[in-house]
Amino acid sequence: MNGLTLRNIFFDEKIRSILIQAFVVGLIGAGIYALVQTTSYNLDKRGIDTGFEFLKNPAGYDISLTLIPYASTDTHLQAYFVGLINTLLIAVTGCFVATIIGFTIGIIRLSSNWLFRNFAYAYVEATRNVPILLHIIFWYTVLLELPRIKEADNFLKFFFLSNRGVYSPAPILQDGMGIVFLTIIFSIIFAIIFNIWAKKKQENTGVQLPVFLINSGVIIFLPIIVFVALGMPLLWDHPVLKGFNFKGGMVIRPEFVAMLLGLGIYTGSYIAEVVRSGIISVSKGQREAASALGLKKNIVMKLIIVPQALRVIIPPLTNQYLNLTKNSSLGIAIGYADLVHGFGGISLNVTGQAIEIMAMVMATYLTISLTISLFMNLYNKSVQFKGNS
C-alpha cells in the first residue's frame, strides 16, 4: 500500500481512470486531426471553399410550398428557413393527426367488444410492420391517381379534388377582422380567468359552476357576435379553372397530404400501443375504489384513470413525436419541400458545400429533438407524483 511503485500507480483506480480517459481523448483527438487533414486536402483538390459565405448567394431554385415569402432569387439562407418551416409544419400537423388516431385506436383496443378490439389490433399490426417510407410512397401514388386538373372532382360545392392537390376557397381579410381576432384572444383569456375563479370558489364553498359550458359558449359565440356585428368583414377567393390550372383560392398539395397520411397512420399505431399500455397500467383497484365512492363513470375516467395513465404515457409519447419529426425528413422521397429536400438536397448540389450544409441540417434536427424532449420533460414533471413517493 505504501510507496509509489509503478505497479501501485498502475493499479490505483483514480490514476487508472485518468490514464484511460487520457488515452480516449488522445485517440479521438488524433482521429479528428487526421480527418481534418484529409478533408481539407480533399476539399483543396476539388476546389471547394469552406465557410458559410454561400448562404448569402441566390439559391436559384423554386420551392413548391412556401409559407414565408420566397423566390428563386432569394438566398440559400431564406431557402433554409422555408424548408425549416415546412418541416415544422408537417411535424406539428403530423403529431396532431397521429395523436388523434393513436388515442382513438388505443381506446378501441381496450373495448369490451371482442370484434371491435381486434379490429384495432389488426390495424396496429398491419401498419406498424411496414416501413414508414412505403406508407408515404403508397399514399402519394394513391393521390396521384386522382382525376387530373381538367376533370377535378367538385365536392361540397367550393372544393376541387385533383391529382395536383385539393383546391379550396382562400379567406381574404377585410378591415375589422383584427377586432374579431382580438375578441377571440380576449374570450380565451376570460375563459382561463373564469376557470381559476370557479375552481377557487369550488374549493371554498363546494359550489360547482358549469365552467365548461360557459367557457365554450364564450369562446364560440362572442367572436361570432362581433363578426356579425361588424358586417362579416371576410371575403372568399374561389378557385377558378383557367386553362391548365386553377387560379385563386388555396391549394393543399398531394405531397403534403401523403406525408400527413403516412406519418399519421404509421405513428398513430405506435401511439395506440402507448396509450393502451398506459391505461392498463392503472390498476383495477383504482377504478373499483373510485366507483365504490360513488363517482360516475366519466368522472372516474377524468379524475382517476387519465391523470395516472398520463404519467406512463407521456415519456414514450414524446419518443413517438420525436420519431415523427425525424421521419418527416422522408419527404425527400416524394418531393415534399422540407429541410432535407430543399436545403439539404438542392442547395447542397448547387453549392457543393456538403460539410456546412449537412452540419446545419443535422444541428437543426438535433435542436428540434432536444427542444421537444425538454418541453415534454417539463410537462412530464408537472404530471408526476407530487410529494415523496
Added chain:
Amino acid sequence: MLIRLLNVSNFVVTKNWAKKNLFSSWASALITIFCFYIILKIIPAGLDWLLFSADFVYNFRGEQIIDRTFCSRVIEPGQHGACWAIIIVRWNQFMYGFYPVEEIWRVNIVFALTPLALLPLFFDKVLFRKQFIYFTFIFPFIAYYLLYGGPGLTEISTSKWGGLLVTLFLGLTGIIIAFPFSILLALGRRSKMPIIKSVSVIFIECIRGVPLITILFFGNIMLPLFLPDGVNVDNLLRGLVAMTFFAAAYMAEAIRGGLQAIPNGQLEAARSLGLSYWQSTIQIVLPQALRISIPAIVNSAIGVIKDTSLVLIVGLFDLLGIGRAALADMNWMKLSHEVYAFVAIIFFILCFSMSRYSLYLEKKLKTDNSI
C-alpha cells in the same frame, strides 16, 4: 376465443361468450353489426383482388403476360384483380437485384443457411446448440465468400446486389456489427469516468437526434471527403456504415435499460469477491442485463430492418428500391399497387414474426425465475 366461437357443439358456451363479448349492450351490439358489415365488405373484395380474380402467369384470355398491356386489369379496367405477373417476371430482381443469373445459387445457399445460423441465437432448446454456435460464428465469413466471391468463385461487385438480398444484408449485418459497439456504448454511458461517459452520451444522442436519412447522406457524401486519396468505399458499404452507427445507438439504449434493471449489489458483490471491472461486467452483470434487454433489442432490430428501406434515397436497390425500379420500367409502369403490396407483405412477414418472437421472449422471461 376464436376456437371457442367455432366450437358449434358447445352452443351454450358460445352463446354466453358472444353475449358477453359481442352483445353486452345496445352500443356494443351496434358496433358488432357495424364491424361485421365492414368485414363482409372488405375481406371478400380484398381476397378477390389479391387472389381469386388476380392474374399470375396468364390473363383472362389465356395469353401469357409478358408486359403490362397483357394484364387483365389493364385491358378491362375495374373488372379484374391484381396482376402479379410483374412480380413473377421480375422475381429474380426482387430477390437478388442484378446478381448474375448463373450465380444466383450462391445467394440461395446463403438464404438457406441464414436461419440455421440464427437458430441457436434465438432459441435455447436447439439440438447440438454448442456445435451450432461455432457455425454461427463462421457463417459471416462463409456468407461473405459466397456472396462477394473469392478464390474459386467469380467476384460479384456489390453494385449488382439488390432486392431482398440487400435488405437482409444491411439489416442483419448492420445489427450484428453494431451489437458489440452498442454494449460498449451502453457501458460507457453508465461509466463513472466523465470523459468516457460524455463521449458515449454525445455519440448516442447525436445519432438518435437526427433522422436516419441525414446519416445516410452523411455516409454517402461526406465519407469520400474524409478518406485519404485512393481509398474508395463502395456505395453498399457506405450504407452499411450508416446503418451500423444507427443500429448501435438505438441498441445501446435498449441495453442500457437492461443494465439499469440490474441492482448495484450484483456489481458490488462481484467486485468484493475480487473480480476486476471487466470480469464482473462480463461474467456477472452483462449476462443478466442482456437477458432482460433482449426483447427491447429485438424491437430495435425490427426498426432497423424497416429502416433499411431508406437506402433507396441514396441510390441503393433494396426491396423497395427494386420495386420502384420495376415501376420505372416502361413495360410494367403503373402497376404500383401490386409492387407495393408485395413489398409490404414481405416486410410484414419479417417484422411481424420478429415482434411475435419478442413477445414470446417477454413471456418466457416473466415465467423464468432464474434471475
